[in-house]
Amino acid sequence: MPDGSLMNTRPDAARAPSCCDEEAGLMPPAEARRRLLADAVPVEGLPVEGQETLALADALGRILAEAPAATRDLPPFDQSAMDGYGLAEADLAPAAAPALGRTITAGADPGPAIAAGETVRLLTGAALPEGVAAVVMEEHVALRAGQVLPRRALRPGDNIRRRGEDVACGEILVAPGTRLDARHLALLAAAGIAQVAVRPRLRVAVLSNGNELGGAIHDSNRPMLLALLARPEVACTDLGVLPDDRAAIAAALRDAARDHDLILASGGVCGSDADHLPGAIRDAGGWVRTLRLALKPGKPLAHGRIGRAACLCLPGNPLAALVSMLLLGRPLVARLAGAPDLPMVPQAAVAGEGFARKPGRAEYAPARIVGHDAAGLPILVREGSGGSARLKPLSRADGLLCLPASCTSVAAGDAVQFHPFATPLGL
Structure with missing residues (x-):
């Protein structure tokens, strides 16, 4: 939490430095990110509605709330890893020439056990009958008078997928906090999981600020920010463009804070006489910090909180808003949504x-x-x-x-x- 001197103070007590001031005293972006995340509380820790249970088909991109466990072994039985021939252990010797018997396809009953001197043809994924010690690839054998002659030496277990070697029944499949993608859905489906518990969607209110918007100048920041937030774990509300009116901004922020987890704004943070967002956050009952970053573009920034809703105020110029959102806004959104904090490695x-x-x-x-x-x-x-x-x-x-x-x-x-x-x- 901020110290008391930052809470509910009036902006006319001390004017914030303009974003056009000299470069002295600027904060590195990494330090700004640290401060933003230090003030962020994941939605799961806030008094909001609990987790949802979704079918796998509806869970793509959502943040996992509970760790699902496998309901079966994967593979569920010993199976052939390729098209080939199953050999008994006694026939792994170089001179062996076992007789070819039946063919077993994927999904078919493996039938009775094989003994020394006999082999079965196996297609990829076929269940192994008892007695198969190894599978020789069909490219590595010669067929002669109903016998299989391996051209390569084999060891017990070669080309066999053992039951449970990928996943054991009861094993935890995916850690809570994971953003579910195609890989996770494939694993969960294969392990017999039909539904998963996910965290509630992060509720974000997005607004732009400035009297210049809506006439000859069209607002580009809101469409851009809404597009960046168009993810399954986020639910956005478009608050539109707010005028340069401190009382009107404060009223809108107070209303938005009641049913949102994050208020994301652009414009109105540079420090000029027409920039009212930091003061409006205080008027709405919140606290705010204004920062000047050693970042080009994107020097001005403000962050704070109104009740349980975090606030992030980005610069008004589009490229500055984009850079600030990518470097600082996205990590904040991930933290609030309970998602992993992914490093930004160039x-x-x-x-x-x-x-x-x-x-x-x-x-x-x-x-x-x-x-x-x-x-x-x-x-x-x-x-x-x-x-x-x-x-x-x-x-x-x-x-x-x-x-x-x-x-x-x-x-x-x-x-x-x-x-x-x-x-x-x-x-």
């Missing part, structure tokens, strides 16, 4: 151009992949000529080029860090 890349920059703030710039070097690393060029209000460069970018605060220049061919917007194997 990908190695190579600069395709040289440029100079002013140090002091970590920078995230839209970048496009123009090729790959001999090692397969993406070669990047910046999209657009800068400016946190420009959307076209962002729409054409493949991801964000990340430059540390200490960086003063980049030369073509330098190693750089890159956060791609999409990955080929993403689930």
